[in-house]
Amino acid sequence: MKDKELTIDQKIKYVQDTLFVISGKWKLPILIAINQGCYRFRDIHRSVLPISTRVLSKELKDLEQNKLVIRTVYDALSKTVEYTVSPYCKSLKPLVDEMIKWGQNHRRKISEK
Amino acid sequence: MKDKELTIDQKIKYVQDTLFVISGKWKLPILIAINQGCYRFRDIHRSVLPISTRVLSKELKDLEQNKLVIRTVYDALSKTVEYTVSPYCKSLKPLVDEMIKWGQNHRRKISEK
DNA sequence: CATATTGGTATCCTATAGGTTACTGATATC
């Protein structure tokens, strides 16, 4: 599908979708923690502190729904659950890199006179 | 400055900065309206409806503070004010394009089984 | 047998984003 085929309203909608998936105070920090090897709920919690377990739980569900994180239950009784980032999650890299770049430049821009 | 010099915390901070500047329900629609030639407050308002004047006024101030929009007062008494997008605003294009691309693909991804 | 650890949930609270309606004071139009 070509760029030219998108109307402005569609473009806005897609941008809002993207924002919805990755924005919020904790989404990126959580993804990074999992990506770095925190695979248990408790580990992620400790790594992303001071997030509350309530919010962490909710964010993990959102990320799972958006197929960025995979939740695997090994044993329901002994509560052995593991979180990993999905292969699809890597598709976010160019976007996140672009955001890092823009944010870094913007900070310079704003502090200028 | 090289990518490798950034710590994870710095990267997160820059991403949050970027999110803060462009997220919200109306920022992009407002920028697009101005970019398309709505330069008066009333015109932007009509174009971005159903935004309220209260929110529009606040968003324009934010965009101006972030140097994405330029507000020019031609005559204070007769309230002749013009809004234009700044040249700096164009620096957002690669990022927004990336968001459109990702959002479009994501919609497909999520609707898959 | 008591305590800690596991992955969460329940209840309640606060802060922020955004919405609604009404209004301003000046010029321009009918």
Added chain:
DNA sequence: GATATCAGTAACCTATAGGATACCAATATG
């Protein structure tokens, strides 16, 4: 002289994001 238009502002309300604290049932550890 009444009404519309201009660029907003003021006061108030609602909805959502996120925070605080306590708790659960099961297994593991002292």
